[in-house]
Each structure stands twice: as C-alpha cells, then as structure tokens.
Amino acid sequence: MAKELRLMKGNEAVAEAAIRAGCDGYFGYPITPQSEVMEYLMAEKPHERTGMVVLQAESELASINMVYGGACCGKKVMTSSSSPGISLMQEGISYLAGAELPCLVVNVVRGGPGLGTIQPSQSDYFQATKGGGHGDYKLITLAPSSVQEMYDFVKVAFNLAFKYQNPAMILSDGAIGQMMEKVVLEDQIPRLTETEIIKKCPWATTGKTPDRERNIITSLDLDPARQERHNLKLQEKYKKITENEVRYETIDCEDAEYIFVAYGTSARICLKALQLAKEKGIKVGLFRPITLFPFPVNQIKEMAGKIKGILSIEMSAGQMIEDIKLAVEGKIKVEHYGKMGGIIPSPNEVLEALEQKIIGG
Amino acid sequence: MAKELRLMKGNEAVAEAAIRAGCDGYFGYPITPQSEVMEYLMAEKPHERTGMVVLQAESELASINMVYGGACCGKKVMTSSSSPGISLMQEGISYLAGAELPCLVVNVVRGGPGLGTIQPSQSDYFQATKGGGHGDYKLITLAPSSVQEMYDFVKVAFNLAFKYQNPAMILSDGAIGQMMEKVVLEDQIPRLTETEIIKKCPWATTGKTPDRERNIITSLDLDPARQERHNLKLQEKYKKITENEVRYETIDCEDAEYIFVAYGTSARICLKALQLAKEKGIKVGLFRPITLFPFPVNQIKEMAGKIKGILSIEMSAGQMIEDIKLAVEGKIKVEHYGKMGGIIPSPNEVLEALEQKIIGG
C-alpha cells in the first residue's frame, strides 16, 4: 500500500498522530501558537473516527487535571498548550509525575517571560527538563525538529510514558507548530479496550473488582519514610530512563573540529549553517539532542574528547548550555549563541558566532 | 534602647518582619507548613498597626496576581506559600519577572512531587533558581538558615527587589518555618506615602498626572525586535545582580581539605557535622550560599583550587549540585548527599557520606 502523504502544520500533525496512536482523550485550552491542535481534532470528529474524547476545558488548570483524571484510569490522554499555559500546569504536572502517571503534554513554546510574544522560542527548556513544578521529578522530554517528528513523537512519547509510567513532554516551538511540511502517516492503531487497559495497567482505577485490591492513585504520603522510599523509586526510574532512552542525531560530526549543539528549530537553522560553513572550509558538525531528558550526557562527553569547542544554539538566553557544560566538565570551550523574544537566529549569524566565540575566541 | 527580643517561629518572623519593613500588602492562601504567616498577620491587625492590607485570597493563583496588581502600583507587596501553591504561581511569577516588578514571594518548601508531604524539603531549588515558569528570567533568591534570617531577609529581599525591579524569593523550608528561635527585632519602618512611592517608582501605575506620560505595566510585546531588546535588558540586569549581590557564609573553610556546600536547614545540619568531624580530625568546612540566585560561582570556583572535594548536602535528589559543578568545572570531585520526602539527614549521616563519597571515594 502506498504510504499516505500529507502537507500539514506541526500542530495538525500532533492532532492526527494522536488520533492514529489510539489516544483516548485530549483536553486543552486555546492559546497561540498551538490552537490548531484542538481545532484540527474538533474538525476531525475523533469521537466518530475512533471514539476519542476531545474536550475544550475552561482553563489549562482544568486541562491538566482532566489529563490526570484520565491517566489514572490507564487511558492514553494528552494536552497541549504554549508557555504561559504550561506554567499554569506546573502543579498538575508535578502531581502527574509524583503519582507516576503516563500522559503526554505538548508545549509549543513561544517567547517569554510573561505574556511575552506569540513568536517561537526555546526558553522553556529549564522548565521542561529541570522541573518547573515542585519536588524532584523528571519529564521524558522529546524535541522534534520537523513536522514529521511532531507526528512521530506523539506515538514515541506515549510509548515511553506507558513504559515508564511517567509523563512525557514534547517540547516544540511556534515555528514547528505553525509550519507545514510533508508528513508520512501511519495506520490507525486501535484504542485499547477496557480489558486491554486492565491488563496493561493493573494499577489503573478502572473499578475495584473482586479479584484485586482497590487501586489508589495519589502523590501523597504523610509518612516521611514511605515518602522517601517513593522518591528513591522515582530516582531509580529516572536513572533507568537515562540509561535506556537517550536519543540524538549527529550530522557531519565524524571529522568535525567544532560542534553545534541544537535542538528543534535551532537545529534546522544549524543545518543551513553547516552548508555555509562547508563553503568556508570550516569543519563543524551538528549534534542534535532529541531527548532533552534524558540528555545525551555521555555522547557529548565522549565527543568533547575529539573536538575543540562547542557552540550551543538556543532561542533563549542559554539554558541547555548548562547540561552541555555539565557533560563536558570544563574539558573544552562551550559557548552559547541565541536569540530571544521570538526571533529565530539566521544561519549566517550562527556561523559568525561560531567563528567569533569558538574558533577565534 | 534595649533591643527587642522574641521567641518566634520562622513563619511568624516573616510576618512580623513584613509589618516592620513597611510592607503595604500581603496576599495569601493557607497551606501547611506556612499558614502561620497569614495567621500571625491577621492576629496582629496590621491595618491598625501600619495600615498594611492583609487579604486571604481564594487561591494561590489569585494571591500571586494580587501581588502583581499591587506591585504595579509601586507598593511593597508579598505572598507566601509552600511547594504546590508555589507551582500554581509559576505563570504569575513569570509575568512579574517579565514586567520587572519588585515583590517578595516566600516558599516554605515541603516534600514533593505532587501533594507529597508537609515535612520540610529543599526540592524546589531548580524551580526557584532556573525558572519554574516559562521564559528566560531569574528570581533573586535568598535562603535563610535560621529564624533570625527569616526575619532579616524580608527587608533584604524587599530592598533588592526594589533596587533591581525584580521579584525576590525567600526559599525556606518547613523546618525553619515551624521552628522557634530567638529573634532580634528592628524598629518599624514607616510605609511609604503615595508621594514617596511616585518619587521612588516613577514607573508605577499611580494614576496619570499631567506632568508625565501614562505608565503601563505589561510583559507583552508582539514586536519581536522590541521583545528581544527587553529580554536583553533583563539579561543585563541579571548579570549586574550576579556581579553585585552574591551572599554566602563560610565556616572553618580556611584550612579545610573538604567542603560541605549547603543552604538553609541542611547548613544547620552540616554545622553539627563539622563538630563531629573535628572530633575525628577531618578537616572540613562549610560553604553556605545565602543567595541561590545569584549563586556564588566565583567563590566556589576559587575555593575549588584549594581543596580536594565538595559534598553538596541538600534535602533533595541533588539540584544545587549542578550549580556547584558548573562552578567547579570538573576540577575536583563533587558529590551529592541528601534525603527526600520530608526527611532531614542527620549530622552523622552527613559526615559518613563525606567519608565515603569524597574522602574514601
């Protein structure tokens, strides 16, 4: 069968991917630049296509707590929003992580802080990877850099979320959300039946049957010893994720003297900068982290032994650079170049920054 | 005049300090372990003592946005909460930072993630220092380690907040909030009159008089170029704060071979561990960051040249340790020891960890 091709916005790709991944429920609230996710879903009548529930909530607070409710039932549930809306979800996200619930949160990042701008940005890296909510927790964080990846990562994220019983986040940005590219669609995965859910998620609150104890989903434990054990268990899990789930892409890195590290839209800009660099005879490669948590620490550490310097390209004041530096441990020079406020750096600027801050600096 | 002495809880000290610092408004919502802040204020009738407004809001969301409203008027305003409540404030905090508003947020941290426990913890370090909300911003973050500091830092925080037009946070924990110690009280500072506010905060929305343009407080700018300029200005400010406002304390560090780095309650535990270490002939000192942002990067870097290793003691899975490592740049060994879930490590455990992870390791 010929593969199904579509020209889609990143946001639309997320929506279509959700339906095809057998998602049970989407709960969201409009915000630019990601409102097309819910708009696409509503237009598609997924309740007719697969029985998927799509509900416009009264706020992001309600959305994330609806996700919590659904996730407790072992359902494949998700929400999407953009920066200010994701900030409002931080309590809920901390609860989801604390209660070890699988779910998907998509952040189509815009420029902050505050109301900021609706233009693309990457300034929510810290929030996503270090924990914008309270307590020690981690989100599995995937950073797509094309519309195809916006599509693909929905399934990947759900799979990882259920594998580790942990919320997953797709950290995208306004550019990827709004742009259209060619997308290869996969076949529909059927939604799980209740019986299948009970088998896959024996912990889920599906109704206490005589054959088991009642299931309770909570993030509370007033007994410090038990609470500590729970936290240690979470840390064990994060370690396991770190060991098993690192994803990244390298381009022209084999004989590179310098490396750009960049994810998402920035990585696309760097791709072009690589071309320009080649024309100038500069040996630079691109290391693109795909998972931001787990961050490819070992891969970057290893690479650091072979190169002269790293330029971190982020549409922020420099956030991922901390993780790069933690990986590199002072062995080589690591600098940041980026733009803020919704501006996307140009490939020329990126290359210039490499020449000035790393090669010349 | 004899200094005024009181035995007070950390939470009560914050409240009394607020009144005496000439605070104009407190807006909060109950949550353990910090409800005494508002309870103390309400019992003190500050509207009679100084005219201070104290209001129990309907939620933490409302609280932080009341703080925003008051801060826009150049008023000295504050809120306090504990971890889940602070997570709910992340959008508001990002707005406050984006709009460059001075204010004070007190987080009396409890164990997370989620509802967690009401026992003390230090697992909100990332949230406070890296930005739990969206966008590139920083909170001036002070970490008291005694009730006296809970008292003193209220004034310090307000002063820094107004000096830099930036929100300040006191990052405390349930132990310091709940314990009583001796506090030396300072004299009442009168609240500013409207005329004084207009002079001190010419940007404040006090009503447009014919002698000036209207004042607008916003964090929005849809023009990316202007938005970027605004962000660059913020970054400049953070740099200046980093240059000028680092605070820390060192104890027994002069001839130390090893250093504990710890703040807040953990630092108190380390103090005792220093005693135990002395008895054993181990040369260890304590470096206590008082400002978490700005973090004493240079001071730790410098110290790293003279010692063999650092043990970071945190009541978390290890968060501040990243800032220590970023300062140390791989020069010496840096390890973490801590407890989670509301448990406070004992001095013995801390010393043992030093012996195992740093000295022996």
Next chain:
Amino acid sequence: MTEEIIIAGFGGQGVLSMGKILAYSGIMQDQEVSWMPSYGPEMRGGTANVTVILSDNRINSPILTQYDTAIILNQQSMDKFEPEVKPGGLLLYDPNGIIRPPERKDINIYKIEASKEASNLGLPKIFNMIVLGGYIKIKPIVKLDNVMLGLKKSLPPRYHHMIPDNEKAIKRGLEIVEDVQKV
C-alpha cells in the same frame, strides 16, 4: 533544485493558501517542501506572508532572510521584501495598490494584473490563483499537472466544485504575466 519563495500581501488575499497549493504541488512531484507563515494577531487586518521552500533534498532552515522569489501583493510587503530577493532572483507583483514599484536592477521583475483580471472575470476570490499561474509561467518549477493535483489535495472535498474556476484562473495567469524590465 531548491526554490525559496516568499509570498506577502494583505490578510484576505489568499497568500497562505497560494503557498499551500504550491507546497502541495511540490509534494506531488516528490519534493521536500516547507511552508512557514507569519502568524498571530498581526494577521488580523494586517499583512500576511508565507515562506515556501521546494527542494529535492532535506530542507534545513524553514525561515529565511533571502529568497529566490518574492511574490508581492501590497506596498508594505514590497518595502519589506524587495531588498531580500537574492541577486538574480525573481520579484513578481500585482501593481494594484503599489505606489512605489520595485527599483532593483539586479533581479528579474515581473508584474501581473491579477486583481484587475479577477474582478474582470467576476471572481475576486481566485485572484491568488491568477498570481500563481503567473509565477509558474516564469519559473516552471512545478508542472501544471502537479499544481492541479496540489490544488485538489489542499482543498477540502466540499470545495472541489471550485476547482474548475481555479484552473481557469491559473491558466489566465500564465497568459497575462509581464516582464517589467522588458517592457
């Protein structure tokens, strides 16, 4: 082959859908494509533009500061994008509403009276298809057949009755586009 295009005009002129049809046409001939709009409230009543890239290879940056082709439909866009056409590149514009026509000498400039023609035909909505026709006449990077396929793909089935009019408009565009510098 890589063609980097900016299409810019007022909100209601069908800028985004013209770009979309063009992108879909690229897909129809197995190319990689990207379509990157300006977005947000500035679109409300204001200007709209979209960057379209068609390429035989993986597309890197979907956002550009220099274009092979600029298709310009109002004065603001002319002011903004005329300088951003690569030397040797193409600028195609509809003179309706243009007060200061383009002046560069190092690029190829074409005009198309699409707006006028659309109202002549009594079909103001297909104005953008006339422009598209003009463009593929000058730069036949996509085959007409593929444009027609792209058109069909990008329209929801409930609008398929409009295809004949659109086809007519594209073809009319092929005819009426003029090389300004030759004139």
Next chain:
Amino acid sequence: MTEEIIIAGFGGQGVLSMGKILAYSGIMQDQEVSWMPSYGPEMRGGTANVTVILSDNRINSPILTQYDTAIILNQQSMDKFEPEVKPGGLLLYDPNGIIRPPERKDINIYKIEASKEASNLGLPKIFNMIVLGGYIKIKPIVKLDNVMLGLKKSLPPRYHHMIPDNEKAIKRGLEIVEDVQKV
C-alpha cells in the same frame, strides 16, 4: 553548656507550650534557643513532640536523633524516644497511661505524677507546668526566676491572670518529682 531536650506526648497535653516556656526561659538568661515541633495533621488527635535546645553558643542542628533529656507523656512517645536518650542522659515521665515503664540502665530515670496531681489540684490544664517544675528540679539549667519570666513572655497578656496557678504548678512539680532508680 548545651541542653538538648525532647518533650513528647498527646496533642492536648501542652507539650508545645511547655517547650516554648522552656525556650523563653533560656532567652531570659541570654542563651541561644531553638524549639522544633513535629507539625501537621498528625497532631490532630495524635501525638505531638517538640525538640528544645538551650545553649550558650550558636545552635547548629535544631533537629536531633539523640537527646540529653526526654520528657515523656504517653506510651507511644516512650516507645519512640527511650532509645534516643544519650547514655548518661535523663528520662522524665508521667506514669499515667504508661504500660511499659522505661528499662534502660545507662540513663537517669525520673517520674512525676503530674497528671494525678493536676486533677488533685483541680487544674488539669496546668499539668504540663508540673512536669516542667519536675524537670528544672532535676536539671536546673534554667533558673526558676527566668522560667517565670519566660512564662510571662510566652503567654499573651490576656492570659496573664493564669500565671499564679502556673507558678503554683511549677513549684509543686519541684516537690513531687521522684528518682525512679533510687526508689
């Protein structure tokens, strides 16, 4: 001098305020003090305890796992804290409700029939002051005058009429405390 004390019992027994008066007494004689309660909903109906430290020097950890003195007012607290008294330290308890009296040989054990005495006096609320009296009899780390000052400081003025009863209770405590091991 540093004295590290745990006071533990039921919620309603005045454990926290006993600790507070003790701490204030320390302040009255220019010492450093800390008072660290267990807190939160477990207090509701359940047990309550407070760690009090008085010292001539800066107090380091306000939370302890070993105490110079344990003042124990119910069985749960006995089970929990008897093992945590430092060798050579002091354990003072009220036998009311204690099923398993303390058994350690390496510490000094005293008992005080404060509960009984309080109901004899018809003043059940000052039970904790009797215990306090007993404690300062055994370990006069705070002077009685300073306790009285501390008491006054820690009571809001509207409760100052209760001071005489409290004083009586403290003094009674001084008299009735018994060395269990000597008995």
Next chain:
Amino acid sequence: MAKVKGDIVVDIERCKGCEVCIDACPTHTIAMSEDVNGKGYHYMQNVHDACTGCTNCAIVCPDGVITVYRVKI
C-alpha cells in the same frame, strides 16, 4: 404489635468518645465510660437494658463502631 428487643456491640478501641451517639438514643441506654481506651478516649457503652435496636446510635456514629442487633419478641 410485636415487641422488639435490641442490643449493640461497640468496638471500644475505635470509639473516639465524641458522644454524638448519646443524644440519639431514644431509650437513654448508652453513656460514656469512666475509663479510657488505648487512644486515651472515654468510650461509649451500654448502661441499661432498654435498647430497642433502633440503630439510631449506629447511624450517627461518625466512626462506624457500633453494630446493632434486634430480635422480635
């Protein structure tokens, strides 16, 4: 009309001594103990033989510590 006779069993270790049941008993057959239970609470007990098994005490007891029995006589 058939007469009835009732009785109750109180789980005294779970009783919290709230006394809410006392007023609810139409036959005044229950009262609080002098003694306390392991939690330090005075507990409710049956002091007369007048119980009709009306269940009033049991259904107002917040802690659900009362079981009620009734027989027709």
Next chain:
Amino acid sequence: MAKVKGDIVVDIERCKGCEVCIDACPTHTIAMSEDVNGKGYHYMQNVHDACTGCTNCAIVCPDGVITVYRVKI
C-alpha cells in the same frame, strides 16, 4: 424651532470601512467610497448635504474617526 445644520469630518486614513455608521445616519447623508485608503479599506464619506450634526455616526464608529460639527441656523 431653530433649525440646525451639521457636518462631519472623517479621518479617512483611520476609517476601516466597517459601514456601521451608515445605517445609523438618519439623513442618509453618508456612504462608502469607491476608492480605498492606504490600508486598503473603502472609507466612509459624506455624499449629501443633509447632515444635521446628530452625532449618531460618530458615536457608533468603533474607531472614533468622525468629528461632528453643528450650527444653529
């Protein structure tokens, strides 16, 4: 009764051509232009001489682009 005569001035560059004013005019003295302004909008203009200066058009104009004048005659 004194007769009145009015007139209006329209800031045509700010007019957005919404046509909300047209219906509001009791004397039908205003209409939309054929031409467009710099923003591409047809703008409102005075086409008759019947204006009474009633201000209706001005107060419904969302963009506040109309100034109304009136004289007693």
Next chain:
Amino acid sequence: MAETLTKQDIIKDENIVYKKTKLMTDKVLSYCPGCGHGTTHRLVMEVIDELDAQANTIGIAPVGCSVLAYEFMDIDMQEAAHGRAPALATAIKRLMPDKFVFTYQGDGDLAAIGTGETIHAANRGENITIIFVNNGIYGMTGGQMAPTTLPGMKSSTCPYGRDVKMMGYPLKITELIARLPGTYFVTRQAVHTPANVRKTKKAIRKAFDLQKQNKGLTFVEVVSNCNSGWKMTPVKANQWMVDNMFPFYPLGDIKVDGELVK
C-alpha cells in the same frame, strides 16, 4: 419470654440490623472525634454497596481533611490536586461513561480554589455526583477562614470574627450551582441526627440513581461540624451548627428534576 432473652441470644449474626458497610475499610478514620466526614463517607459507601457498584465506581478524594478518603473507602480512588476534583471527574466520566464517578470535596476545596472547576463541570452538565462537605472552615490546615465561614465567625485567619466588609460574604455556592442548566439535582443535608443521616443517605442514593440515568450533575451538600476548627466539643459543635449554620445554609432540596424548588 422477653425476660429470658440473654445478650447472647440477641447478639447473633442473623439478628444484625446495622453494621458498618463492608465498603468501609477497617482502617481507623483519621478524623477528629465527632467529625461529620466519617458519617458522610459511610453513607456514600452504603449507597455504592446497595447499588452493587463497587466494581463500577471511581471516587475522587480532595485536598482537605478527607484527603485520605481512599484509605477508608474500599473502591478505586484518585486523589486530586486542591480544588480540581471536578476536572478529574469530568475526564473519567467521559472516558468511562458507564462508571459511577463522584467527587468528595470540602468547602475550601470546592468553593475557594476550585470555584472555576466546580462551576464549569456543573455548567457542562457532566454526569457526575459531587458530595460537598461544608463545615465553614479549612479543617485540614488548622482552621482558617473558608469562603463559607459565617459572618462574625472566628477562625485562625479571622481571629476577631469574619468581617464581611473586609473579607467578603459567605458564598452560597450550592445556590449558584443550582442555577446552572447543567445540574439536575441539588440538595443540602446534614448528618448530625439519625433523621438527618437517613435523609442524607436518600439524597445520595438519588444522586447516584440520577447519574445512572445520565441526567447531568448531581450535587449533595452536607453541612457538617468541624469541631476542631470551631474549637468546640462535637456535641456543642453540632448544636452550634443547628443554631448558626442552618439559618444561613437551610437544609432541603434546592433543585429537583432539573427545576429549582419553589
């Protein structure tokens, strides 16, 4: 013959006329002596038991004194963030429309921080049941003022009594809820006397029956004492409740069959 009946004759399993429902676990309730939460818990479980719905019920515990409800109710339960239970319930019911879904919430939870979620779930007409325990105070956190605290009533954050000019009026959220088209049955009850307990149970039963019929949101308020927060003995607290709470929060049905009463 009556005279010959011994205790042993009566206390036999077959003579049991009332015992704690098996859907309440054996765990000792964490509530203060005399607190209405315990009774209300039990009534909900009795109803679920009567409906034979253990396997088909998902309950949601709030943040508040009843945060540990899941320790006591022998059904599948979720613990919600403060105020958000109606959002959880919305999702659960929509994803599993055949289950009974209920939230159990206090007045701080439902009428302060959770106002938005409560009103919107009600307005959407979600087919869920809300059990709302109104004790006029924040019990869990130590007796602070709630939106429902009466004028003049003292709490730890209004130690001189609620001053409506400064602190606002008590919020009759139940009356507001009843005015929304999405609610079908709204009632206010209490559990301090056997008669009230029986009525409350009937109301809860009715709420669940209507939920089964997909009639929209059903809402049972239980006015209850918080004797700890009010600083009274349980018996005094119940009397105070009758004297002060009921005049302001009158008991009875507010909306029946989708129509406001009266």
Next chain:
Amino acid sequence: MAETLTKQDIIKDENIVYKKTKLMTDKVLSYCPGCGHGTTHRLVMEVIDELDAQANTIGIAPVGCSVLAYEFMDIDMQEAAHGRAPALATAIKRLMPDKFVFTYQGDGDLAAIGTGETIHAANRGENITIIFVNNGIYGMTGGQMAPTTLPGMKSSTCPYGRDVKMMGYPLKITELIARLPGTYFVTRQAVHTPANVRKTKKAIRKAFDLQKQNKGLTFVEVVSNCNSGWKMTPVKANQWMVDNMFPFYPLGDIKVDGELVK
C-alpha cells in the same frame, strides 16, 4: 441664510459637537473593522474624562483582543494574566482606595479561565468596576468556542456548532454575578446603535459613580460582535447579534441598588 452656510462656516472648532475624547490616544486601534471593542473603549474613556479622573484611574487590560487596551487609553494601565484581572483590581483598590479601578475583560477571560477570580472579587464586594465585553467567542486566538458561545453557533473548536450535550451550556455569568451580595449594580448593554451606545455610556457612568461611593462591585456587560470570529461582515454581525445573542443575553439592568431587578 441656511443656503449661505459653507462647509468652512460649519467646520470650526467652536461648532464641534462630537469628537473623540482626548483620553483615547491617537494610535490606530488594533481591532477588526466594526468590532465593538473600540466603541466600548471610547465610552469608558469618555466617562473617566467627564469625571475628570485621569489622574485617579487605574485600568486593567486582559488577555484577549483588548490586550493592547493600554495602547489606546491614555491612563495608567496594567496588563493582567489571562483571567486574573479581578485579582489585580482587588489588590490595587485595597492598596489605593481613592482611585477608580476597573478591569476590561472578554468572555473567555472573565467567564472561562477567570471564573474563580471573577466570582470571588464579586463576592467580596470589591469596590471596582468590571467592563465585560461578551462576544460569544475567543476573538484573539482565532475564534474558538467561549463559555458564552450560543447553542449551535460555530467556532473553530466547534466547527459543526456548539453541541450543548458535549460542550456544555452557554454560561450566563452576569446573572450569577448579580446574585452575589457583593455586587451592587449589574447591567447588560450593547454598542451597535447610537441609542445603545448612549445607554451603555450611562451605565458605565453609573458604575463609576457607585464605585466612588464604595457601594461594592459594579459590572457592565457589553454584548458585542466579533465579526472576524463569526465570519461575517460587521453589519451582518450586528444583525446576527440582535437576532441571536440578545434573545439569550437580554439587554437591560439585572441588579440595581443592590437589588435584583424584577
């Protein structure tokens, strides 16, 4: 004599009977042609001008199409986070009780995400004025469904029309607000005709006058078109509003002098 009057004779400063108030800046409004936001802005500013209160007024812009209100109103203004304007206003008014404080909010802002803040500010009886522009849709973000969207009405998130069974009923938040004891004057108006504009202005004036008297919260709803969101020309949108919005959201006073009307 009439005949001799030339344009020049009439168009003189002294003959001006209406011009844009000076409290509106000269910046071109960012609103779509025919959008009621512009008119409503102007009315608020005219009232402030009449009260000579420029120096004593703090306005709060929401997140919504009117997010840039501060560009157009020549007074000190704050931009609030989505839905939180009443919280800001509460603090401002309590800290500066002598100022006029008003919020300007859309229906998404006020009745969806901001439900809690709206209800609680009203319930506390804050002495502020809320100007509530209800256009039945989220204009700013591209025409999504709002809590106020009518049954059957289309939006980008209900492209087949609002299905009340799935998406809930339109929320008459104004009627709810009016039932709270903290509100003193609650009215619903419109600005599509000169007569309505005049009435709305009177209502706004009254709201500010009452605010000055510390009567509690005053609330002016303006039912308005969002022609872009509704996908109609402005004139058609106004007609549609008359035909469809007004029957559901009837114009007129809802609460006057602290008493519900009727």
